[in-house]
Amino acid sequence: MDRIHFHTAGESHGRALTAILEGIPAGLSLEMARDVDPELARRQGGYGRGRRMLIETDRADLLNGVRLGETLGSPISMVVWNRDWENWTVAMSHAAPPPDVNPKALKPHYLPRPGHADLVGVLKYDRRDVRDILERASARETTMRVACGAIAKRFLAEFGVRVGSHILSIGAAEAEIRELPEDLNAAADKSPVRCLDEGAAARMMAEIDAAKERGDTLGGVFEVVATGLPVGLGSHVSWDRKLDGRLARAVMSIHAVKGVEIGIGFEGARRPGSQVHDPIVRAEEKPRTGGIGRASNRAGGLEGGVTTGEPLAVRGAMKPISTLRKPLASVDLRDGSPGDAAVERSDVCAVPAAGVVGEAMVALVLADAFLEKFGGDSVGEVRRNFEAYLAYLNERGFRER
Numbered sequence: 001m002d003r004i005h006f007h008t009a010g011e012s013h014g015r016a017l018t019a020i021l022e023g024i025p026a027g028l029s030l031e032m033a034r035d036v037d038p039e040l041a042r043r044q045g046g047y048g049r050g051r052r053m054l055i056e057t058d059r060a061d062l063l064n065g066v067r068l069g070e071t072l073g074s075p076i077s078m079v080v081w082n083r084d085w086e087n088w089t090v091a092m093s094h095a096a097p098p099p100d101v102n103p104k105a106l107k108p109h110y111l112p113r114p115g116h117a118d119l120v121g122v123l124k125y126d127r128r129d130v131r132d133i134l135e136r137a138s139a140r141e142t143t144m145r146v147a148c149g150a151i152a153k154r155f156l157a158e159f160g161v162r163v164g165s166h167i168l169s170i171g172a173a174e175a176e177i178r179e180l181p182e183d184l185n186a187a188a189d190k191s192p193v194r195c196l197d198e199g200a201a202a203r204m205m206a207e208i209d210a211a212k213e214r215g216d217t218l219g220g221v222f223e224v225v226a227t228g229l230p231v232g233l234g235s236h237v238s239w240d241r242k243l244d245g246r247l248a249r250a251v252m253s254i255h256a257v258k259g260v261e262i263g264i265g266f267e268g269a270r271r272p273g274s275q276v277h278d279p280i281v282r283a284e285e286k287p288r289t290g291g292i293g294r295a296s297n298r299a300g301g302l303e304g305g306v307t308t309g310e311p312l313a314v315r316g317a318m319k320p321i322s323t324l325r326k327p328l329a330s331v332d333l334r335d336g337s338p339g340d341a342a343v344e345r346s347d348v349c350a351v352p353a354a355g356v357v358g359e360a361m362v363a364l365v366l367a368d369a370f371l372e373k374f375g376g377d378s379v380g381e382v383r384r385n386f387e388a389y390l391a392y393l394n395e396r397g398f399r400e401r
């Protein structure tokens, strides 16, 4: 991302998670309690989450970049304090352990979990204790992505762009969705699995209960939808400027995501072209597309790596969480003997939360693309550029040049 940069730091059971977000223009009204904390709470929810979420009430402590309720255009830094830290002060101490420490108090792990970063991490970083890897590999890191994404959403909302998500499947339970409601998150957040199809939601919860009973875990598919986008974000001219590629990278980088689709995605590969591409029609009521619309939106709002102005739809397929209460086979890194993979406290299913993280990542990419097109140092400057572009779209009409 060229215009928006963000960095996160923090271990799952360390003292705190932190982030620095740079590139948000000056003059954006921003309040943590109004704009960021509700998003952090949404990420903590979802049927199938484990006990850690009962310990934490994530809130973002704002350190820099905002004065008198408005952004300054300078880097914004935030902290989320881990409540669980008080139980980990010995195991996660920054200082070298005292010579007489009870090794168990350091909560080490030596049997890497298949599917987690445990094994590749210890080999690559030359660590003995798997905890040195799992603390950073944990999806708790996504807290700060959601904090940064919430600010990107606040920025996009200034221009009428809304980003929401919902769950399409968990395990074998699949939702049947014909039409999305106007306020996607208001509807999805009412469901414990963030699914709009009530019957499917009940089946998803039953699947999660059964998986829990078996000591197993479940994955699923979430869909992020952004509305209100103008035609023309991204570019067809070079591979790294194509917005579909930028979105895919951002969504694929979310923990446990193994597949990304745009619009109908893989389904499009099974259909003939006549049943994939969206016919072009006049649409006077759509000022953000220059009065030209689509009869359908199987492209998911992107053509040639550029937004079409139709709703943008990106799906992420999340594999099941790799900590199994009934563990798979592993190898003890101390002596090479076979054994069961380590069991850490974990979730049975975190797909509803992954949808919220997906929103954050999509919002950050869209804010970046928005600033690339309408760049400016202040919200006012971006607005002038945006409005001039909308005026151009509506004035260009159908005359020949």
Ligand code: EPS
Pocket (backbone or CB within 6 Å): 012, 050, 051, 052, 053, 137, 138, 139, 140, 141, 142, 143, 321, 322, 323, 344, 345, 346, 347
């Ligand atoms: C998470 C916090 C973690 C896990 C989960 C995500 O808390 P703890 O490990 O203390 O229970 O619930 O992380 C994993 C599933 C993982 O494999 O690391 C969170 O805040 O989202």
